[in-house]
Amino acid sequence: MSSDLATPGVWTRAQRASVERLHIRLESFLVLVALSALMAVLSPYFLSFSNLLNILLATSTIGILAIAATFVIGSGGLDLSLGSVMGLSGVVGAFVAVNLGAPSALGVIACILAGGIAGYINGQLVTRAFVPAFIVTLGMLGLARGLALVISGGRVIYGLPEFMLYLGQGRPFGIPMPVIIFVATAVVAHCVLAYTRFGRHTLALGDSEGAARAAGIRVERQRRILYTLSGALAGLAGLLFSARINSGDPTAGLNYELTAITAAVIGGTNLFGGRGSILGTMIGALIMGVLQNGLNLLAVQSYYQQMAIGAVLILAVFIDQYQVRKESRV
Amino acid sequence: MTLLKLEGIRKSFGAIDVLHGVDLAVKAGEVVGLVGDNGAGKSTLMKTITGIYQADAGSIAFDGRGILDLDPGERRRLGIEMIYQDLSLARQQDVSSNIFLGREPTRKLFGLFPFVDKAAMDRQAAQMIERLNAHLPSINRAVGSFSGGQQQTVAIARALTFNPKLVIMDEPTAALAVREVQSVLDLIRRLKSEGIAVILISHRLNDVLSVTDRIVVLRHGRAEADLVTGKTNMSEVVSRIVGGGDMAAAASHEARG
Ligand SMILES: Nc1ncnc2c1ncn2[C@@H]1O[C@H](COP(=O)(O)OP(=O)(O)O)[C@@H](O)[C@H]1O
Ligand SMILES: [Mg+2]
Numbered sequence: 001m002s003s004d005l006a007t008p009g010v011w012t013r014a015q016r017a018s019v020e021r022l023h024i025r026l027e028s029f030l031v032l033v034a035l036s037a038l039m040a041v042l043s044p045y046f047l048s049f050s051n052l053l054n055i056l057l058a059t060s061t062i063g064i065l066a067i068a069a070t071f072v073i074g075s076g077g078l079d080l081s082l083g084s085v086m087g088l089s090g091v092v093g094a095f096v097a098v099n100l101g102a103p104s105a106l107g108v109i110a111c112i113l114a115g116g117i118a119g120y121i122n123g124q125l126v127t128r129a130f131v132p133a134f135i136v137t138l139g140m141l142g143l144a145r146g147l148a149l150v151i152s153g154g155r156v157i158y159g160l161p162e163f164m165l166y167l168g169q170g171r172p173f174g175i176p177m178p179v180i181i182f183v184a185t186a187v188v189a190h191c192v193l194a195y196t197r198f199g200r201h202t203l204a205l206g207d208s209e210g211a212a213r214a215a216g217i218r219v220e221r222q223r224r225i226l227y228t229l230s231g232a233l234a235g236l237a238g239l240l241f242s243a244r245i246n247s248g249d250p251t252a253g254l255n256y257e258l259t260a261i262t263a264a265v266i267g268g269t270n271l272f273g274g275r276g277s278i279l280g281t282m283i284g285a286l287i288m289g290v291l292q293n294g295l296n297l298l299a300v301q302s303y304y305q306q307m308a309i310g311a312v313l314i315l316a317v318f319i320d321q322y323q324v325r326k327e328s329r330v
Numbered sequence: 331m332t333l334l335k336l337e338g339i340r341k342s343f344g345a346i347d348v349l350h351g352v353d354l355a356v357k358a359g360e361v362v363g364l365v366g367d368n369g370a371g372k373s374t375l376m377k378t379i380t381g382i383y384q385a386d387a388g389s390i391a392f393d394g395r396g397i398l399d400l401d402p403g404e405r406r407r408l409g410i411e412m413i414y415q416d417l418s419l420a421r422q423q424d425v426s427s428n429i430f431l432g433r434e435p436t437r438k439l440f441g442l443f444p445f446v447d448k449a450a451m452d453r454q455a456a457q458m459i460e461r462l463n464a465h466l467p468s469i470n471r472a473v474g475s476f477s478g479g480q481q482q483t484v485a486i487a488r489a490l491t492f493n494p495k496l497v498i499m500d501e502p503t504a505a506l507a508v509r510e511v512q513s514v515l516d517l518i519r520r521l522k523s524e525g526i527a528v529i530l531i532s533h534r535l536n537d538v539l540s541v542t543d544r545i546v547v548l549r550h551g552r553a554e555a556d557l558v559t560g561k562t563n564m565s566e567v568v569s570r571i572v573g574g575g576d577m578a579a580a581a582s583h584e585a586r587g
Binding site for chain 1: 380382401402403404405406407412414416418419420421422423427428431432433434436443444445446448488
């Protein structure tokens with residue numbers, strides 16, 4: 001009760017304003033600024049325009065997966081199959097376009113459809129079979145990866161048609177296509193999560209499934225849509241990634257779910273649901289992007305990068321839960 | 331005119347038979363008390379009315395039409411609201427988000443995209459809180475940080491915002507201070523005067539006796555008694571709750587409050 005009466009300090013007020021107005025966690029933003037400043041000092045190349053575009057390009061795949069993670073985790077769910085479904089989608093798209101010789105547009109559709117179907121299956125199993133999301137999507141992680149290897153025969157499928165290539169390598173106005181598609185997706189996703197009934201119901205569901213059900217929200221239907229959306233976004237990520245490297249690689253997206261979930265959590269998504277914003281997640285994704293880019297510039301081995309990502313995830317959840325505990329101690 | 335009519339409602343959870351054919355009728359504008367021991371099935375019965383639970387057998391008619399095939403959202407739209415014992419608030423969301431959950435007003439952006447009209451939600455939520463003569467620290471704070479009474483205010487505001495015909499209150503005063511209890515009782519009288527029916531579940535029999543028109547006693551999964559409040563008294567209600575003429579048990583129940 002005392003916190004109601006006491007005037008909150010400047011820091012607390014700034015935190016609240018940032019979250020309420022901009023949907024961004026102030027801490028994450030400051031970490032991004034500090035990290036960027038550090039990298040700029042350590043490497044003169046870091047702040048160059050082309051390197052900043054590189055960071056955005058490298059972040060685009062993870063960023064789209066992190067958007068999916070924000071929706072699903074915000075609803076109190078979990079999608080561990082993001083990276084595998086991304087790999088599967090890229091392979092399916094390449095298979096349709098290259099091996100079957102279908103037009104580019106069909107390859108594009110196949111990518112997103114493959115992801116959407118995998119997500120739909122996740123959603124059906126979670127809501128109808130009462131298998132926990134953790135297990136369903138862990139199973140899908142294995143299934144999708146295995147299927148990608150089966151379809152491709154374990155080999156990379158090279159040589160995508162021109163239009164698909166353009167989506168990965170085109171540079172209208174000097175800006176890479178994946179960056180444009182990523183930013184557009186993020187803007188739409190932000191509006192959906194923050195300003196539509198669908199988005200509000202998603203977070204309410206993650207906050208209290210009972211409250212959502214009592215309010216008349218169709219909880220199971222909402223969850224099925226969310227998992228399907230998550231899969232479709234993984235399909236989009238798979239499309240952009242394949243198009244960028246001009247091939248369907250069955251190992252693409254390995255462990256990407258780890259980075260995507262980390263980005264979402266750093267950005268302020270409550271790991272247990274009820275809170276999250278796409279703008280916040282974008283800050284989180286950029287933190288991961290800057291971290292990887294910086295470690296690359298400093299020639300740190302990728303093995304250590306993997307370790308850094310895992311450590312950051314645990315640290316972010318720890319800090320988040322620490323704050324939650326502090327706040328509920330009213 | 332009968333607003334709500336339950337006939338032969340049965341419900342079991344696995345091997346546990348909770349309701350064995352309950353009949354209950356509520357007229358428009360009537361205040362009915364529902365009492366019974368812990369575990370008698372009061373909350374379960376009410377949740378079959380709102381659609382949170384599916385009844386195994388029986389029928390429920392509201393305003394003359396069967397509602398068993400409707401989902402909770404559709405039943406709310408007919409005018410059935412419930413303040414749940416466990417509150418059912420989304421703790422991390424703010425006041426207006428909770429009040430308007432599932433019923434958010436929208437505004438077309440560029441005449442195309444339906445965006446939630448948060449400003450209208452905040453405005454109407456503040457008005458509703460004011461009409462309840464209640465005070466909340468801030469309309470923009472997560473309700474999880476509020477006290478029990480303040481959370482109850484939000485739950486009540488949600489139940490009243492959409493012109494309900496029937497408001498079910500499941501232990502609405504359990505977590506409240508004395509003054510707050512009085513304002514809930516006053517609210518029930520006000521709802522009655524506006525023609526809104528109320529089902530009140532409470533262990534505080536004095537409260538039930540003072541605001542209701544009728545008292546239904548639930549015992550062993552059946553409506554054991556249906557008493558006109560004006561023609562009964564505390565000891566009769568208590569003896570029907572604990573069963574038959576066991577007056578010693580009745581007295582101890584009464585002593586417990
Ligand atoms: N979801 C459920 N699953 C299993 N048993 C339940 C469930 N809800 C209630 N019960 C059981 O039904 C009985 C009646 O509970 P309830 O309706 O909450 O009683 P009351 O509200 O009258 O105290 C209790 O024995 C309780 O354990
Ligand atoms: Mg109860």
